[in-house]
Amino acid sequence: MNDRIKAIERQHPDRIPVSASILPAAWMKHREALDAIVRRHPLVFGPQDKPRDYDAVWSDTYHKGEHVDAWGCVWSNVKDGAEAIVTGHPVPTRAAVHTLAIPDQDDNMPHGFMYLRLADLRGFDEIMMDFAEEPPELQMLIDKVLAYNLRQVQKRLAAIQKPRQIVYFGDDLGMQHSLPISPEKWRRYLKPCYRQIFAPVKAAGHYVYMHSDGHILEIIPDLMDCGVDVLNPQVGANGLANLARVCKGKVCVDLDLDRQMFPFWKPADIDRHVQEAVEILGAPEGGLWLKAEIGDDVPLENVEAICCALEKYSTYFKTHPATSPAGHPERSEGSLSFRHSPKTAEILRSAQNGTVREKGARMGSGDSGAH
Template sequence: MSAQDDRVKAMRFQHPEFIPVSVGILPAAWKLHRERLDEICARHPVIFGEVKVGERDYDKVGGLYVQGRHTDPWGYTWENVCEGMDAYPAVHNVPTRADVHKLKAPEVHDGMPHGFMYMRLFYLRGFEELMLDFAEEPPELQMLIDIVLDYNVRELEYKIAQLGPGEKFVYFGDDLGMQHALPMGPYKWRKYLKPCYRKLYQRCHEVGWWVYMHTDGHCWEIIPDLKECGVDVINPQIRANGLENLVIACKGSICVNLDLDRQLFPFCTPAEIDAHVRHCVERLGAPEGGLWLAAEIGPDVPLENVEAICCALEKYRAYFR
């Protein structure tokens, strides 16, 4: 059975042969560790496929991972202070509510990159100003949401025209939470943002697509809402949500691609990594499926821990066989 088949079976709770696993490596980690990291990847073809050490350009970075300032088609400015790590929005081009009335969505097709809906609101307004908008609920809040949503609807239709209908995964990313809470609370999220995701994701289902949604931060209270909107696979962080909360919100109900504890990886031992992965599988996994596992490697993760992550994923992917 292929990895794709296992992903689909896990999503549908149809008894996959293996738990699907993946490891993502940030460009900054490649720049730091180079061939030594490549050698680890080559030892784990189940995760990385066939790897030939030395063929990769370890210094290659692109997009917002390039150091410097970048202007988005929407007009806000990103700043990257560390090559190979992600950038942050440094200049917000809709700082006042009056500016919302002048905002025009880009005419170019920029797609729906990470931060396509909720995050784009604070990229434009600034986080503090947007939180005041959610608290005070001026008409400009809904106006701003509508401008961003209408653009996303247009981009989704463009993507549908390009890819066509049929069963396939489509990926969305929008970090809805902070470390310990939803920034505007569940009530305001359901009032203002849930209709946006519902409109987009239900359109995906109309053409037969499966919706995969990545979302960092604390969001477990609204995962059932995201399922109602049409999310088929949710990619939450374990540290921000808590494993037991994710068990309550997800187990047996929606497939989880669990973002393993990247805040643990730089500081723990290989034995602790093994125990962490096993515990996640025991609590959130089941023979019928509903679980994928994902790990992200930053430059602060020791190489012995990268090796331990790969070994643990290969070991416990077969836990229910």
């Protein structure tokens, strides 16, 4: 059993599992200099024994120009290596929902497979109106996207040869400070979809990994109820104290460290951020992974700092000394007590008391939506 599975099962991993994802634009910009950093940190990136193509991209949408996906959505990109956005929506009217055909072409459930797919098909403003007014075409569209996704998940499962694998799903369910629709409507229209999609993964004995950008605090218990084993939320959009209150001891968190601040922080800020994340969300028995996304706007000095901090704090619960309970801010973990900084101790008390609701992230769309 590796440390990732041990962390999910809370069976005392040797290290907190850590990783970093480097966007194609960052490789294109920094090339050999970035490669040198990656090769210095195999704990974060794994073995690096193959030649590197610095101009490689993850999919066609990372190329400059336009790309049409299996559903007919038009993706536009102005820069090689950057992320594209959907500029052409193939279902512009409710009447068009009736004639929308479920694609024969497989897409292997890319990022944005359910909720975002609805927005990509209709356009954000139109899908918000649909959720607000609840016409019959809303459920009709949901049913078509769900049917397609259920077919895709069966194909994914058929390709898995080993037991107890971690199956990735990604769908940005939140906005900067709120959900785009009310929690009640999310539970009515979307929760049944995720439950059905995740059910065959769970039935096959695998683990469900769910990524979501944005503020999702209100529906995290629902995602757990749908079968999520590992949740990958944005720290900035949800807050460490809030995530500790909602998630700790209940679901394994692969914490998306604050990528919005990586371009601006000093190395010492990054170190402190990772330490606080470990102290607030971590525990010796597990339940925490750490993840950093690195874009082309992150200075190389900070890339090095991210890697060093991930390595340093991955062994926090093996190397951090236990302290006497008397007179120190601390957290008890079984028979051990760990000393914390005053700021971390304050956040922990807030999480325990449920008294603090941290402000959301500095990233994402506005907060208007259908309620």
